[in-house]
Amino acid sequence: GYRVIDALTTLAFDYPRRSPFFTKELEVFLALAYESGLPLTDMKGSYAGAMGLGQFMPSSYTAYAKDFEGDGVIDIWTNPNDAVMSVANYFVAHGWRPGGDVIAAADFNGDTSVFEGGLKPKKTIAELSSLGVTSRDKVPTNAKATPIKFEGKAGDEYWLGLHNFYVITRYNHSAMYAMAVYQLSQDLRARML
Template identity: 50%
Template sequence: MTRTPLLFLLVSLAPMAVAETHPGEDAFIEKAVAEHGLDAASVRALLGGAEFKQSIADAIARPAEGKPWYDYRPIFITDQRIAEGVAFWRENEALINQVSEQFGVDPQFIVSIIGVETFYGRITGNYRVLDSLATLSFHYPSDRTRDRSEFFSSELMNYLLLGSEEELPLEEVTGSYAGAMGMGQFMPSSYRAYAVDFDDDGRRDLWRSRPDAIASVANYLAEHGWEAGGPVARRAKAGEGADFSLLKAGYKPELTVLDLHEKGYRSATDLDPEREAALVSLEQQDRDEYWMVFHNFYVITRYNRSKMYAMAVYQLSEALREGMAP
């Protein structure tokens, strides 16, 4: 398929602005030209149509992941989300099985991620991605303790590059307040790196093509090292003298089940004592609960860095798997 030049016919060129539309816009355009060979006038025209949205700045300041687990879990583990997930799985069972086999990713996790992200494609976001990324690139809330404007600036650049690669109408595409797109809510850099054209139509369409969307989620997990059939998480009990400093070590498994056992934590007896594991806690209203988590849990956190997100995906996947049982 012949690709159109970047931004060609995707933006309506407006007269070049004398001043910046957004703070830092000139430096961004210089980088786009120097590093990617983009046309300065076209990029400036596109950014000139990007609107700052206070609602986006407000939303980034209060993500769902800021909630305690006892408030976060009920958002995603509901009877409706389970029922609709089972229905989605059954409707697309042949496709999901094909994708699962080809990419080596257990099917319940493919369905669960789409369920957590967009309610199986029903809620993909109604913010213009251009507005989201421009707002967070150039107007990131200055009172946030962790300034991520550089991250979103990189995503905005990837969005411009994605435009010609996938022939996207950059001024029209909608997604989440953070700029994530499609059934699997891929950020532009992830779209470029991990989306696949599973229906072989020459495009990677994460909105209208279920084969592309489903396979892209599987490919993302596979590329990050998914272990088919491997454990994700198991409940653990903290015994007397348990070493709680392990909870600060992160989600990447660097100890073994035996190590955790010796440091005061007990879990399922069928676990291989030599399997690498990490430890996480989740806040309940009256106590914390503890989980041993494994390599596949860490892989899910590559999709979203939150331990609560990964646990929601895991618990929803278990409910979906049970719902599909004969």
């Protein structure tokens, strides 16, 4: 990993387009290091300053990181329990619905412009069905979804991203990332049962 202080300083001062964002993250990081007593130059992260196992930006750390162990230390770098609990807390804060569906397989026969609506679910399953995107899974017709197209091994795959899928994309703004998280969760669930 990279030293977080170096990554944030470089991006704050040498990346004009995103300078306001990274300057704020640098400010939060410096305050975090001071208040927590964590060694400023020892904290490692990504090239963009994301920290720990959950890759939290400093502002996300201060807002969502949790001490799962109850030992008075929030350690998202080496303590998987704190890291996982912190990500779960992030999801809850962004509206995760326990037991809610994440994504539904779909069939598609219509205008491809339907896939240009972004990640936030805006149309109901019924509305999307009238536009040629029909769910293969049992999902309430009044549930809101966003149609998503992925390139699969055998060609295009069509999906309907539901509310919890959108919550995952708040953590990382990529449909592919959210799909990978979902598929990994299903694999882990199958192994545990």
